[in-house]
Amino acid sequence: MEMYKNGNTKAIWQGGEKHALIGVSFNALTNYSESIGKDFVRVVSCNTTGLARTLYPISQNYGIDNVQAVMVRRSGDPKDSDRGPLNSIEPVLNVPSHHGPDVQTVISDLNIQTMAVKVPTTIMHVHCIIAKLNKKPNVKDVLSIWESTPRVNLLDGFLKNGETKIRNLPGTAEIMELARDLSYRRGDLNQIAVWRDGVHALDDKLYYYQAIHQESDVVPENIDAIRAMFSLESDNMKSIHKTNKALGIN
Incomplete structure (x- = not known):
C-alpha cells in the first residue's frame, strides 16, 4: 500500500486480501457510496x-x-x-x-x-x-x-x-x-x-x-469501483446500468 501512497496512485485490492488492510470493501449494489472518492478499495470475492x-x-x-x-x-x-x-x-x-x-x-x-x-x-x-x-x-x-x-x-x-x-x-x-x-x-x-x-x-x-x-462475476464490480473511486458517478444504479450496457450484461 505504501508504494501506491507514495506514487499518489489509487488501487483496488482483490477479495482474497483482508478487509482490515484496506478498510473499505465494495459491492456495487449494497455499499457503492462508501467507496466514492476513496484511494484504496477492496472488491470482495x-x-x-x-x-x-x-x-x-x-x-x-x-x-x-x-x-x-x-x-x-x-x-x-x-x-x-x-x-x-x-x-x-x-x-x-x-x-x-x-x-x-x-x-x-x-x-x-x-x-x-x-x-x-x-x-x-x-x-x-x-x-x-x-x-x-x-x-x-x-x-x-x-x-x-x-x-x-x-x-x-x-x-x-x-x-x-x-x-x-x-x-x-x-x-x-x-x-x-x-x-x-x-x-x-x-x-x-x-x-x-x-x-x-x-x-x-x-x-x-x-x-x-x-x-x-x-x-467473471466480479468483473463489472471492478468497473463500478473505479467509477466510485474517481467520483465519476454518485448513483450506484446509474453506474451499474452503464457498466452492464458496456459489457452486454442483461
Whole structure:
C-alpha cells in the first residue's frame, strides 16, 4: 500500500486480501457510496459478490433474521492444472468459513453463518442458502424481486411438459454452455444464476440455490469501483446500468 501512497496512485485490492488492510470493501449494489472518492478499495470475492447480490434485495424487502449457507466451491479455475482436489471432497473445517464475515463487510447488519467444501470441478461455485426472514416469504414475490435486481439471472433447471420433467439447465455445465451459446465475452457469466425451480418457502424460511462463475462475476464490480473511486458517478444504479450496457450484461 505504501508504494501506491507514495506514487499518489489509487488501487483496488482483490477479495482474497483482508478487509482490515484496506478498510473499505465494495459491492456495487449494497455499499457503492462508501467507496466514492476513496484511494484504496477492496472488491470482495466471487462468492461474497454472489451472496450479496441475492441477499441484499431480500433484506430490503423482507428483512433477514439469519442466513445459513453452504458454499460448494470449485477446486480451481480451468487453467489451474496444479490445483485440487482431483478425486476427493474437502470440507473447510473452520466454522464459519470466511465467506460469512466477508459478506458483513458489505452488508454490515446481516446475521450470516457459512460453511464450505471444495469439489473436483473447475466450472462454477454453487451456494445452498437458507434465509430466515422477518416475515413469511412468497416465492412468486421473491422471484419478482430478483428479476428486477441487476446481475441476477433466473434459470430453469427443468421444464415441464405435462407431467414430464425435461432437463434444461440442471447443473453448472449446462449453465456455462448457455453462456457460450449466448456469445458472452470469453464465455463468461457476469450474472449470478439462480435456479427458479430451486426457490422454495417454508414458514418464514427461504430456500434457494445459486451458481457463481468465479472467473467473471466480479468483473463489472471492478468497473463500478473505479467509477466510485474517481467520483465519476454518485448513483450506484446509474453506474451499474452503464457498466452492464458496456459489457452486454442483461
